[in-house]
Amino acid sequence: MPEERVKKILSFLEKTYPDAALILHYKNTLELLVATILAAQCTDERVNKVTGTLFKKYKTAKDYANAKQDVFEQEIRSTGFYKNKAKNIIACCNELVEKFDGKVPENMEYLVTLPGVGRKTASVLMGNAFGKPAMAVDTHVFRVSHRLELAKSNDPDKVEQELCKIIPQEKWTRSCLVLGTHGRRTCIARKPLCSVCVVEKLCNSPDKTCQSK
Ligand code: SF4
Structure with a gap:
């Protein structure tokens, strides 16, 4: 049965990666939001290097909203796509200040309206910062889900829906962490072990x- 197979896969992976956790460093929800936006098309390790300095300078949404775009671009340059990321983070934090009293909203529907925040980023926040079940489909979860035939779609948002159907809700956040760690x-990607x-x-x-067969 497909449910049994999924259960077995997740159980093996959980036993193998009991330490599965987010690699991004953060101390609060705003830091996780910024780090997750920076992590698009970039390794988490590189993001951690950049945020190690960045988070000392920018502490509130207002700090980011008031940042000078050209200065901020250089501060995050090594994460790639830095012009877009800088524009999005500044615009996103402007909206946090204007609409949410400078706080990150604990609501998926509001989160995805913020500049630079797609379903994956919103799910990372819901699952890890707010403790609500959420399926964050990053490049690793996407690849592993395909290889293990847990999902078929080429659209990460649809893969999220496929996974949500076959994994019990209370396991969504944890499942993403173990699938991603695997x-x-x-x-x-290139040569699976x-x-x-x-x-x-x-x-x-x-x-x-x-x-083996
Ligand atoms: S590592 Fe190899 S065997 Fe294991 S899930 Fe990936 S492709 Fe399949």
Whole structure:
């Protein structure tokens, strides 16, 4: 049964990665919001290097809203796509100041209206900062879900819906963390380490680098 298979996969992965957690460093919801926007098309490790300095200078939404775009661009330059990211973070924080009293709203519908905030970023916040079940489909979760046939769509938002249908709600946030950790450590993009993969026997992916069957 598909539910049994999903349960088995998640149970193996949970046992393998009990330390699965967000890699992004943050001390509050605003920091997680900024770090997650910066993490688009960038490694979390690089974002942590940048935010190590950035978070000392910018502490409130107002600080970001008042930032000078050209200065801010240079401060986040190494995360890539820095012009867009700078524009979005400044605009996003402007909206936080104007509409939400400088706070990050604890509401998925409001979050996705903020500049630079898509469903993945909003789900990261809902699941990890607000403790509400949320399925944050990043590049690793997306890849692993496809390889393990948990989802079929090429659209990450639809993959989110597919995963939400087959994983119990109370496990959404945790499942993303273990699937993502599997993607980073074992089911890596270019050459997955299938010979040491704990769900190898449950995987029919054409990307497999070994065949046990
Ligand atoms: S067997 Fe290989 S491709 Fe399949 S989930 Fe494991 S690491 Fe990924």
